Amino acid sequence: MSYCLNPHCPKPENPTDVKFCRTCGSKLLLKERYRAIKPIGQGGFGKTFLAVDEDKPSKPRCVIKQFYPQSQGANSLAKAVELFNQEAVQLDELGKHPQIPELLAYFTQENRQYLVQEFIDGQNLAQELAHKGAFSETQIWQLLNDLLSVLQFCHARHVIHRDIKPENIIRESDAQRKLVLVDFGAAKSATGAALNQTGTSIGSPEYVAPEQMRGRAVFASDIYSLGATCINLLTVRSPFDSYDTNNDTWVWQQYLKTPVSNQLSRILNKMLESIPIRRYQTVDEVLKDLNQQSQVAATSAIAAKPLPQSPAKSPPTFVSPSPSQIDLELEQMKTQFLGSNKPQPNKIQPPIPTSGPSSTNEIDQELEELKAKYLGNNNS
CATH class of the missing domain: 3.30.200.20 (Phosphorylase Kinase; domain 1)
Known part of the structure; x- marks a missing residue:
């Protein structure tokens, strides 16, 4: 068509x-x-x-x-x-x-x-949120890493986007799945004189920093809007609904689907400071905190990982000989005993002690008793 x-x-x-x-x-x-x-x-x-x-x-x-x-x-x-x-x-x-x-x-x-x-082929993050639900902490860390570098590129060229929100972030549908920042229709040049002028309030009110509402957007205004985008994706609520106007404080943690770490909360809350001077002033400051948290997480993971241990030595096990082995050993004993009582040629035999067994039948009987006793002890 x-x-x-x-x-x-x-x-x-x-x-x-x-x-x-x-x-x-x-x-x-x-x-x-x-x-x-x-x-x-x-x-x-x-x-x-x-x-x-x-x-x-x-x-x-x-x-x-x-x-x-x-x-x-x-x-x-x-x-x-x-x-x-x-x-x-x-x-x-x-x-x-x-x-x-x-x-x-x-x-x-x-x-x-x-x-x-x-043309960027993919869904914007508002559509993704509607289809898949709240973002996880891991997804927010990844989003911050992906988009802060884009903002760094823009700010280095003296451009303030002024309309960062889920609808203006598209995840490509190809294998790389990169996040793309779109719609620079509200973008503002931040060169010398422009920074000192009060301009028109432009942007989506839910995501706009207070100073931008008054027509005084600065680089930190984009950081605020990115922070508001993150809490929208975490809570599936408008940023307006995550702010307590009576106490002048953010309460977005109360509406989380899944709790997030203190490290992420601290970074997002600093991005969302209503007074610009208390907020991160540059993207570099946010990236520095992100990198520090990544290093701390990696160190904690290494410390928590158990050291490899050699397998514990098990005590030696005693394997009882089988009945056939016992029979064989007793037979050998019988042979040795009887053999020692065989008469030797040309030798005078010593008298047989009266206390010992006097015949083969007696020897057999004693060996049977010994066998029965041995097996009985091993079965008990």
């Missing part, structure tokens, strides 16, 4: 093989190569469409963002134009990171502005 990008077209659906809308006559291909398939989103500044790049043999999918602000005031329109242009400029630089969508094109057609960017 081809989808007409004219916002006023009453019937935008068209067959794939046509180049002009059958209803309004608008061109269906942008820059003679990008064909919209269906709308996938709409915000305050425009609409988003899933599209195909017809210029490449593999016809890869991409995303078309059309600048179409909903507000009509002159000031609002000027701000929307500024933000849309700014997103294109920032994506051109930031899209070099493997976890940020690449900017493919930026242009004006039929008096409307467009940008085309890489």
